[in-house]
Amino acid sequence: MNKIKLLYxxxxxxxxxxxxxxxxxxxxxxxxxxxxATYTTIFTGPFADKYGITEVLVRAIPLILVGLGIAISFxxxxxxxxxxxxxxxxxxxxxxxxxxxxxxxxVILLPLMFMAGALGGAFWGGIAGxxxxxxxxxxxxxxxMLNYIAAQFYTYLLRGPMIDSNELLTGSGxxxxxxxxxxxxxxxxxxxxxxxAGLILALVLAFCVYxxxxxxxWGYRLRAAGAEAKAARYAGVHVERSLITAMLLAGGFAGLxxxxxxxxxxxxxxxxxxxxxxxxxIVVALFGGLHPAGIVPAAVFFGVLLVGADMTxxxxxxxANMILVLQGVVILAxxxxxxxxxxxxxxxxxxxxxRRSGTAKIPRSVKTGGQP
Amino acid sequence: xxxxxxxxxxLSLGVPFSVALLVAALGENFNQRAGIFxxxxxxxxxxxxxxxxxxxxxxxxxxxxxxVNLLGFVFAMAAGALLGLLFALVTVTFRASQGIAGIGLxxxxxxxxxxxxxHFVGGVTGVEGxxxxxxxxxxxxxxxxxxxxxxxxxVYIAFLMVPTSWYLLFRTPWGxxxxxxxxxxxxxxxxxxxxxxxRYQALMLGGAMAGFxxxxxxxxxxxxxxxxxxxxxxxxxxxxxYFGRWNPVGIxxxxxLFSLAQTLQLSIQVGGIxxxxxxxxxxxxVLVIVVLAFTRKARMRGPTELGKPYNREMRV
Numbered sequence: 001m002n003k004i005k006l007l008y009x010x011x012x013x014x015x016x017x018x019x020x021x022x023x024x025x026x027x028x029x030x031x032x033x034x035x036x037a038t039y040t041t042i043f044t045g046p047f048a049d050k051y052g053i054t055e056v057l058v059r060a061i062p063l064i065l066v067g068l069g070i071a072i073s074f075x076x077x078x079x080x081x082x083x084x085x086x087x088x089x090x091x092x093x094x095x096x097x098x099x100x101x102x103x104x105x106x107v108i109l110l111p112l113m114f115m116a117g118a119l120g121g122a123f124w125g126g127i128a129g130x131x132x133x134x135x136x137x138x139x140x141x142x143x144x145m146l147n148y149i150a151a152q153f154y155t156y157l158l159r160g161p162m163i164d165s166n167e168l169l170t171g172s173g174x175x176x177x178x179x180x181x182x183x184x185x186x187x188x189x190x191x192x193x194x195x196x197a198g199l200i201l202a203l204v205l206a207f208c209v210y211x212x213x214x215x216x217x218w219g220y221r222l223r224a225a226g227a228e229a230k231a232a233r234y235a236g237v238h239v240e241r242s243l244i245t246a247m248l249l250a251g252g253f254a255g256l257x258x259x260x261x262x263x264x265x266x267x268x269x270x271x272x273x274x275x276x277x278x279x280x281x282i283v284v285a286l287f288g289g290l291h292p293a294g295i296v297p298a299a300v301f302f303g304v305l306l307v308g309a310d311m312t313x314x315x316x317x318x319x320a321n322m323i324l325v326l327q328g329v330v331i332l333a334x335x336x337x338x339x340x341x342x343x344x345x346x347x348x349x350x351x352x353x354x355r356r357s358g359t360a361k362i363p364r365s366v367k368t369g370g371q372p
Numbered sequence: 373x374x375x376x377x378x379x380x381x382x383l384s385l386g387v388p389f390s391v392a393l394l395v396a397a398l399g400e401n402f403n404q405r406a407g408i409f410x411x412x413x414x415x416x417x418x419x420x421x422x423x424x425x426x427x428x429x430x431x432x433x434x435x436x437x438x439x440v441n442l443l444g445f446v447f448a449m450a451a452g453a454l455l456g457l458l459f460a461l462v463t464v465t466f467r468a469s470q471g472i473a474g475i476g477l478x479x480x481x482x483x484x485x486x487x488x489x490x491h492f493v494g495g496v497t498g499v500e501g502x503x504x505x506x507x508x509x510x511x512x513x514x515x516x517x518x519x520x521x522x523x524x525x526x527v528y529i530a531f532l533m534v535p536t537s538w539y540l541l542f543r544t545p546w547g548x549x550x551x552x553x554x555x556x557x558x559x560x561x562x563x564x565x566x567x568x569x570x571r572y573q574a575l576m577l578g579g580a581m582a583g584f585x586x587x588x589x590x591x592x593x594x595x596x597x598x599x600x601x602x603x604x605x606x607x608x609x610x611x612x613x614y615f616g617r618w619n620p621v622g623i624x625x626x627x628x629l630f631s632l633a634q635t636l637q638l639s640i641q642v643g644g645i646x647x648x649x650x651x652x653x654x655x656x657x658v659l660v661i662v663v664l665a666f667t668r669k670a671r672m673r674g675p676t677e678l679g680k681p682y683n684r685e686m687r688v
Contacts, residue, residue, distance in 0.1 A: 027484055031491040079471045137664045138614070140411060140471050144607045145657040156650035279479060286472065319490035321599065324483025328415070331476030332458075335468035345685050 008350045009341050016337035020329040027325050033318050041315060042308030054193035056303040058265065062087070062257040062274075063299035064202040066281025068209045069125075069253025071290040075213065076246030077226030077239075082128055082143025083254040084278025085150030086121035090255025091262050092157060093120025095177050095269040098184035098262075106183040113184055114201075114259050121255015122248045124150060129247025133240035139247070147278070158269060177269040186264035196264030205253075206292040222246060254278065276324075280306070283327045286334050382635045383519045390631035391530040392417070392585045392593060396609035397616065397623045398537045399581025404613050405541060406574035407554035408463055409679045411474025413582045414606025415481025416455045418599070420448035420586025422485035425597040426492070428499040441502050445526075445587050452583020453576040455481055460575040464568050467681035478606070486599035493597065501595035502526055524592050531624075533581075538620040550574050554675030557682040567682050582606065604657065611660045614667050618674045626663075630656055 025035035046052040066083045073080035094117035101109060128146060131137035158175035167174050186196040213219035224232040225242040233239050261273055284302050288294030309323040340346055396413055403410040424444035431440050459477050462468045502524040510521040541547035549570045552560040557567045589605070590597045608630065616622030637652045 027487060031487060081475055131661065131665060135665045137661065140475075141607060141611050141664060142661050144604070145611075145660045148604050148657040149654045152650040152654045156648055159650075160648065279475075282472075282475065319487045321483050321486030321490060324479045325487055326483075328476045328478070328480025328483055332462050332468075332473060332480065335473045335476065336462050336466035338469075339467045339681075 004351050004354065005347065008347050011350070012337050012340045016333040020326070020333040023329045024322075024326050027322065028318065031318070033312075033316055038312050038316055038318055041312045042305060045311040045315075046304050046307040050190070051193055052307060054190050054195040055307050056300060057199055058194045058196070059303035059306045060296075060299040061196075061198045061202050061264070062261050062277045063281055063284045063302055064206060064296055065257035065260065066254050066277055067284035067288060067295040067299055068206060068292060069250035069257075070281050070285035071288070071292070071295060072209065072213065072222070072253070073125075073246045073250035074285060074290050075226045076222045076242055077229060078129065078132060078139050078243050078246050078250075080125065080128070080143055080247060080250045081140050081282065082125060082146045082278070083250070083257075083281050084274055084276070085143070085147035086124045086251040086254035087258035087261075087274045087278050088150045088154045089120040089124040089251075090117035090258030091120075091269050091273055092154060092162075093117050093255065094259035095180065095262055096162070098180045099178055102181040102183075104183060109181070109183045110186070110263065113263055114256055117259025117262075118252040118256040121258065122252035125247040125249075125251020125254065126244065129244040129251075132247070133243040155271065158271065162269065164268070175271055179268045180262070184263055185267055186260065194265055196260075198260040198264040201260065203296065205256075206296050210292040254281070257281075279324075280327060283330055283334075286331060378639060380515065380518065382632060382639055384522070385638070386628065386632040386635040387519060388523050388527050388593065389635055390627040391527055392589045392605055393609050393612060393630055394585075394624060394627035395530050395533060395588065396582045396585035396606060397612040397627060398533055398620055399578035399585070400609050400613050401537065401578075401616070401618060401620065401623060402541070402550060402574045402581075403578040404678055405554045405618060405675050406550045406571045407557065407675050407677045407680065407682070408460075408571055408575055409470045409474065409610075410456075410459060410477075410575065410578060411471060411607070411610060412455065412459055412477025412481060413474075413578075413609055414602055414604065415478035415485075416452045416579050416582040417481075417586035417589070417602045417606045417609075418485040419451050419455060419481040420583030421590040421601050422489050422586075422597055423451045423583070424448040424587025425499060425590040428501070428591065429493060429497065429597075441591055444591055445584060448583040448587035449580040450583070452579040452581070452586070454579070455583075456575040456577070456579020457572070459579070460572040463681065464571045464575070467683060470679050470681075482599070482602075489597055489599055496596055496598050498596040499591070502592045526588055526592050530588070534620045534624045541620070546570075546573075551675070553682070554677055557677055558684075561682075561684055567684070571682075582609075585609070608656065608660055611664055614674075615663050617667070630659065633659055 021039070025039075028035040028038050046056050066087070070080055070083060094113040097113050097116035098109060101112070104112070124146060128137075128139050128142045131142050132139040155175060158177060162177045163173075164176055164178045166178075167176065186198055188194070188196050189199065213223060221232070221237045222242050222245065224235070225237050225239045226246075229239050257277065258274065261277075262269060266273055280302055284298045285295060287301070288296070288298035305326065306323065309318075309320065309326075312318040312322075313320050396417055400410060400413050424447065427436075427443040427447065428440040431437050431443075436443065455477065459473065462473050463470050504523055505525045507521040507528070511517045513521070541550065549560065549565050552563075552565060553567045553570045561567050585605075586602065589601055594601055612623055612626040612630070615626040616624070634656055637655050640647065641649070641652060
């Protein structure tokens with residue numbers, strides 16, 4: 001019976017993946033690109049050299065961090081779509097911190113920066129958490145709106161108060177902050193590439209999130225509130241408080257991702273740092289099954305996808321928006337498949353089909369699908 | 373400029389500005405009344421804006437050239453209905469989580485519109501768009517004539533959609549079915565209403581209207597296409613449905629309020645009052661959050677089963 005169940009689940013996942021790839025291929029064909037060549041470039045291109053491989057990991061770092069935050073919020077029953085805005089707030093706060101203490105030694109400045117980034121993101125996420133818990137504002141809508149607001153605030157600061165004074169002197173006026181002091185730079189762990197120590201931080205935090213959510217009472221309460229709010233409330237869990245906590249944590253992780261990105265890769269706040277990590281993070285979290293052990297490989301997978309998509313843009317002229325199409329289809333495929341995987345009735349129909357065609361012997365207990 | 377002239381300008385600009393929000397929100401209202409929370413509205417609007425623009429961009433001569441705008445609206449609505457169908461497949465048949473699926477649809481629609489436009493159009497190009505058509509006689513009324521009756525014809529069609537959707541929802545058997553499946557699907561099912569079919573129909577209608585709203589943006593309002601043309605209007609439209617308490621008349625009020633706030637901000641800018649541009653752009657988004665915070669009590673009047681998939685096989 002378990003064999004059938006496994007086969008069924010595998011079938012659902014494969015069908016979803018195939019459907020996603022097929023829709024992507026249709027769009028690629030519409031713009032005159034060869035789907036097979038494009039998919040080949042996306043999935044093999046990044047592995048061609050050392051630079052490609054490390055670049056995949058560079059992309060995976062913010063994706064892991066954002067994905068962890070999203071997983072905390074989704075598990076706690078609040079759908080955080082606002083990671084994009086929270087990343088921007090994290091970038092602003094950490095940049096401001098590093099520029100405020102240019103003379104501080106690295107051991108002090110880096111933690112300060114990361115703390116500021118996490119607080120900036122937590123503040124932005126906390127707004128949505130508070131609005132949901134206290135005023136019943138739909139968090140999806142409020143976080144989307146907060147994304148737009150953060151984006152405007154970000155450009156305002158980079159064009160005005162935080163702009164690099166050199167940009168004003170030369171008159172080019174590129175919206176970017178001053179370069180951070182060297183003490184605010186994360187070390188590169190592979191020479192001559194952009195891979196930085198943020199990877200270690202991300203992996204450590206992935207383990208921390210696992211321990212917090214699955215190995216403590218506090219984490220159990222968060223997950224209980226998310227799984228069934230009414231039952232959790234009846235059992236004495238303060239659901240409203242756990243919603244706010246979850247959003248603070250989710251925002252904190254996104255803000256930290258922004259801080260790490262500034263400190264490890266760009267060394268200053270510029271426009272387009274986030275480049276959609278906030279939305280990709282949602283896909284990563286869902287793809288990773290909202291569990292740290294799944295999120296880390298999922299982040300690497302989407303790192304490959306992002307780097308590969310960049311390569312196809314350069315080599316085959318496939319527009320960068322194509323990555324949005326793929327991510328959107330993947331989300332739709334995942335949420336559809338998720339419902340089917342645990343659908344006892346569909347499993348039964350599947351099993352019955354096998355019984356009729358006689359390719360497998362199924363005990364009668366499959367009739368209930370193995371579900372209570 | 374005297375204050376009378378300024379008010380006239382704000383009102384006569386605000387009315388056509390409200391159309392995209394209005395039509396998208398009226399469409400979303402059908403979705404939500406049927407119990408489906410469609411956040412993909414934004415993506416459908418992007419797609420509608422692109423497909424609406426496409427015929428006007430490509431067909432410059434020939435027998436079809438006179439009807440490019442009509443063709444654009446037809447394409448946009450067809451694509452919207454198709455995306456609505458896709459969303460119905462995912463959320464009604466597969467019973468997926470609607471909030472996340474909506475974000476997926478938004479990324480999907482936005483991504484396709486952007487990808488195709490980069491490939492087929494390239495940079496930002498303008499089109500002639502739909503010209504204004506003053507209603508003879510009515511447009512001559514002082515003040516009101518210019519505010520209400522001197523726009524492109526699509527504006528009038530959009531405003532006629534308000535009583536039409538009200539009638540459809542509250543005075544036809546189909547509207548009753550839509551409200552029933554959004555409020556108590558099990559009872560509706562028992563009475564022989566095919567819950568899934570009604571939800572499919574509502575989603576396709578809502579999708580077509582979102583596509584229409586998108587085409588309005590590219591053909592009547594901006595008269596060009598850029599991949600960020602919708603700029604959150606789809607999400608604002610979803611919020612407007614809450615604000616309008618799931619009633620077309622309330623939605624009309626909300627759409628007008630929003631567009632007037634926006635044109636007010638524009639005229640403040642033109643008036644020369646120093647105010648960072650970015651903060652002015654933020655205004656409607658802040659307004660949405662404030663509005664949502666004050667309309668929480670309204671939930672009681674809305675479709676109670678909003679956002680919950682219906683599973684007729686499940687025991688209760």
